[in-house]
Amino acid sequence: MDTISALITLLFVMDPLGNIPVFLSILKDVDEKRRQWILARELLIALVVLLIFLWGGETVLNLLGLRQESISIAGAIILFLIAIRMIFPSPYGLMGETPEGEPFIVPLAIPMVAGPSALAISMLMVTSDPSRMFDWTLALVGAWAAAAVILMCAPLLLKALGNRGLIAVERLMGMILVIISVQMFFEGVQKFLHLQAGVAV
Secondary structure, rough: OOHHHHHHHHHHHHHHHHHHHHHHHOOOOHHHHHHHHHHHHHHHHHHHHHHHHHHHHHHHHHOOOOOOHHHEEEEEEHHHHHHHHHHHOOOOOOOOOOOOOHHHHHHEHHHHHHHHHHHHHHHHHHHHHHHHHHHHHHHHHHHHHHHHHHOOOHHHHHHHHHHHHHEEEHHHHHHHHHHHHHHHHHHHHHHHHHHHHHHHO
């Protein structure tokens, strides 16, 4: 996985276009003057969480004794499930019901932006090649920045694309994520089989 493909995958996983209706719905009762500030705060919290998992996730995985192949396969499964829910959404949205009142960390920062798939992909990038931390950090920050711009412009994008346009784009992103997740799964299985063959020899 190169830096550009990692950035695109992370951006699709964060699903900013699909999250626009959810963000607008959660923030609709918040004072308009505070709305952008809350949104910026939640996005920054999400970035911090993502960077923690990117830089510290490998240490946790090593302490737990988990192998790279396991992370690849598990990340693919999570990504596949998220993609399926993007294509065939639940009536409660991608992440289920959301609490009332002014949001703090949950659900906007976690799990809407820094969701399980984004965290899994972040750790997978590091375990695949720990020597490229600068590239992975660049991809993560780039994907987050693109998602942040989209979400900060949520009202304008909703007016431009409309609900149907946003739904169509989200379905397309979901289909692409299904393909990416299947490839990740096969790559993980292939590495596992090669490892087992090497042990057997």
